[in-house]
Amino acid sequence: MAKYDFEALKAKVDIVKVISHYIDVTKKGNGYAALCPFHNDSNPSLSISPSKQIFNCFVCHTGGDAFSFVSKYKKIPYLNAVKEACDICGVPTDIKIGDNFSSDSKNTPIYNALEDLAKYYEVYLTSANAIDGKRYIQERHLPEDIVKKFRIGFAPIDPELSIKMMREKKNHSIETLQKSGVLLGGGQFKDRFFGRIIFPITNSYGKVVGFSGRRIKKSDESKYVNSPESVVFHKGNLLYNYYESKELAQKLNKIYVVEGFMDVIALTRCNLPAVGTMGTALTENQINLLNNLKVNICLSLDSDNPGQQAMIKISSELAKRKIKHQIVGVLKDGKDPDEILNTLGENTLIEKMNNLEEPVIHFAKFYKDNNLLDTYDQKLSFVQTFKQHLLNIDQMILPSILKDLSPLLELKEEAVLEYLKENKEKISEDNFVPEYDNAVYTEADYIPPDENYLPSEEEYYPEIPKYSPKNNTNKSTYSNYKSKNLNCADVIYSILTKYDTRKSIIKNNILQKKESFLINYIRSSRDACNYIVKNLNDTSFYYEFVNRFVNIAFSFYDKHPNSTYIELTSLDEFQNKYKTIYKNDRAIDEIIQVFKDYSDKNDYQEPDVNQLKKFVNEYIQIKTQFNQLTKLLQEKEKK
Structure with missing residues (x-):
């Protein structure tokens, strides 16, 4: 040394x-x-x-x-x-x-052999024997200067020819050729890339460390054959065209990350710096290479689902490390950069590649296009998944990003901001855009019920979550009532707490009274609710139905906080109307019994009959609409 x-x-x-x-x-x-x-x-x-x-x-x-x-x-x-x-x-x-980026030279023979072979492939492509290789170059519309720039070559169809040249004319030993990864396995002295178009792969210092050979005819063979892992070739540490694009990337302050060799070449032809992942997800070492450039990283992988999923993983890792990056958000027609260049021209490709989106906007569009933002749970999951992306956004441009994100998620901008606050664990249902006010709670948002939970209730209310909402300031107040129904009908609790600032709800035990009425309502709606939950996998209808009913009930109780008795004549009328709607008369009987219990336990006080009739009529309208929806769903299922 x-x-x-x-x-x-x-x-x-x-x-x-x-x-x-x-x-x-x-x-x-x-x-x-x-x-x-x-x-x-x-x-x-x-x-x-x-x-x-x-x-x-x-x-x-x-x-x-x-x-x-x-x-x-x-x-x-x-x-x-x-x-x-x-x-x-x-x-x-x-x-x-010397070798492997160190001062010792034990791997120098390998580097020399790979360089000699790369030169041989280049020259052979220009020979009369490379007819198939030349045809491929023409079909891909690759100009001569680009072929030379990327040192594209062709391996002879005879698998022994290149190896013979390397041994006899360049004096490289079999041991060196084996270590370089150019020989087929099994002790064969044959070129593993024979009959293929050759793309030399260089390291971050421009040294040839391996090759990727593409087939030129349709066959059962692999589309690409790459150099095996060796002392100088580690695919996870390399990016195609990295060394060659560094200077331009730093000049333009951006680098495009694409998948294939031809996409890299297409962007380079448009004077856009690009590297290729060579079909793999970005490794930590590859991310380090990109980060070392200190430029904006622009991701543009395939527009299909696997490509987008891979991009989500890469983007999440970059976000975790707070590395600035954007997404090319316009290649949605299935065409990659190479296709766009050859069919639509250089100007169109440049225009499309310069149309960059913030990752969270791009992925929100992808989720929405694939029906992954239809429910509240999906929206919440999206915000959770891309929380780090949102936190990384500069505060100066965050309002603009949220303005674009809000209609995609169908959430108010304030809802996302609320979620990002450290002292908030979930988006408040009050922040939903009115026409999408259909939040639901999932098991992840609940804690197990306390000892007052009765197993028998699980059988009676199978559609209601067997959990209680967590982290609510008024949970202790509500739990003090020690009612078996409170721990079972958690969805009611979640709605009641929406109104917990209204003093009339929690004074004079009115909450207990309302609870009994609402529990019976849940019972009466069980079959219809179960149908929707099972067939749509979406409890938003259920939540909205309950929410509307609660509003009507609270409206009545707020105006008549002391009313605990309803005339039986009114209840008879109430029952007759509902028998035309409900299939289960027992539900109506239970509702009537609730009012009778109130009458027995409290002093008689005449209610506002007109208000009661208005309440009943609204309730009937809601139930009618709900039944109509159920009928439509059943008819759709039969078709």
């Missing part, structure tokens, strides 16, 4: 020039200041001293010289950092970066 005089080299480089090559620095007194790239810095805390040739962050305490800055910033070995810093300052060195 060679020895280098690092101190002599350090004395020749300018730390300010080196650091400013990667980040913005500002003159401050006798030194310079910058936002520290080693932690989430919002106030310049990185100090650079030209006289001492050192840097130091007063927050995260990262410091050192110019070489250590490059090493930490680029996440590369120290020797590589020394070479890069010297190159920036124009300081000549005899440093030679």
